[in-house]
Amino acid sequence: MNWLSRVRNSLPFGTKRETPDNLWVKCPGCQEMLFTKEYEENLHVCPRCEHHGRIGADERLAQLLDLGFAVLPQPEVAEDPLKFRDSKKYTDRLKEARAKNPHKDAFVVGSGTIEGRQAVVGVQDFGFMGGSMGMAVGEAFCAGAREALRRRCGYIVCTAAGGARMQEGILSLMQMPKATVMTRRLKEAGLPYIVVLTDPTTGGVTASYAMLGDVHIAEPGALIGFAGQRVIQDTIREKLPEGFQRAEYLHKHGMVDMVVTRADLRERLATLLDYLQPARAAA
Template sequence: MNWLTNFVRPKLNALMRGTKEIPDNLWDKCTSCEQMIFHRDLVSEQYVCKHCNFHMKFPVKERLEALFDKAYYTRIPLPDVWLDPLKFKDSKKYPDRLKTARTDTGEKDAIIVAEGTIGGQKAVVAAFDFRFIGGSMGMAVGEGLVLAAERAVQTKAAYITIPSSGGARMQEGILSLMQMPRSVIAVEMVKDSGLPYMTILTNPTTGGVSASFAMLGDIAIAEPGAVIGFTGARVIQETIRSTLPEGFQSAQFQLDHGMVDMVIDRREMKDTVGRILNFLMSKK
């Protein structure tokens, strides 16, 4: 009798059959320091690495839950827009690209408009989802920004935008660029009503988004490490043929040169925004 074959192996097989499979999403790797982080810990820290403090991509719905009081908010549906005005096609047709993005994100477009309270004060928030074609600003996003501003005026609430975008959506051509002045007019409408407008600049805030509503906040807050600028460093350097300062598009550089008012850790964002809104709204 072979005790390894007849006794040990059956015992091991029985143990293996009773072992549960390890979930694929149990661990995450920091995209900066590459340290492994227990997923549950990463979620509780709002996707900030506990090893190097790097602010990783924050899912837009979880961001809204972290910002609003009691993690509760009401979504405002986006209006319908013309889906493919230019019949655009690059490596794939634009409607096919939209269909893929909607399947991957479960969202209609690259923006979510929500309302609720922050620090006890009414607020309307327009937050970008970078997963949706790089958070690019097309007609649907423009409509969302205008809708959010109108809702803020209607309900006498603060207006907050949270851009995370590569800029205008070129598949919509000039119609996407038209959303820049539209978003600026929407901001002015809020300001003319005596209501506060705040921006929370996340990584990245670039292109036509940074060249319009994103840099017009009465209070401009940035997350640590966020890239904020108009176009890529290489393009600028090749255009002006001059060496650029190191990290000139970083949030800290923008703070040092007066382009943003503060750089706030994501985990402190809700309390900071709440204090600011209480001050501004009480003054009103």
């Protein structure tokens, strides 16, 4: 060992400092590096470009509901009813998804209050198999609607999905009319049904309960549509306008009622519950 190595190793700054792996996060919008703590404190919204990042079900519920809310137990459904297998068994895919997620499937329901207003909130988690709609998602959606009917309060659903779950075939598509019936029951009972469209909301979810609300709110920049842009262009053989499936374009053309930032969403939902159920709010 030469003298330079000996001196370097003896100095306090000679050892390499370890940096935590989760100290920084790259914004998916502007690609800027952000402090993870700063990003999380800003509700996973980039402070530079206002890109609204995707968040999990538990975090969404905590942002919207007052402290002390309860999470409904997830309903039991038949798993792998078709014994489906592609490159992997469906059961193996479910195990992998559950190992990365605190919940058994992609739809979680919380029951509590929003700024003192009674509400039931259902959240679809894109992190669980792309938020795909299968029997478990359909049954959890209906369980949330039944809870709102029991409590005589509004039902708010935050959607995020890539569509129906292909591994369940026709059984996944049957969740569309099933959920539609429950939204009808809410309407007949005079209870608010509000949909918050988050990034992305596509496929069979868009074709059913995501577009049946009394009010449709979208987060800024959210991708919302049924089929992908390339599929539509190839079908109609026309070039589509830039951003035509984004929240702002849909709001401008009347498909979405309002675009609300994540920081303002809780307050806006409380206001809507007051408007749509004034008697309950007064009580």
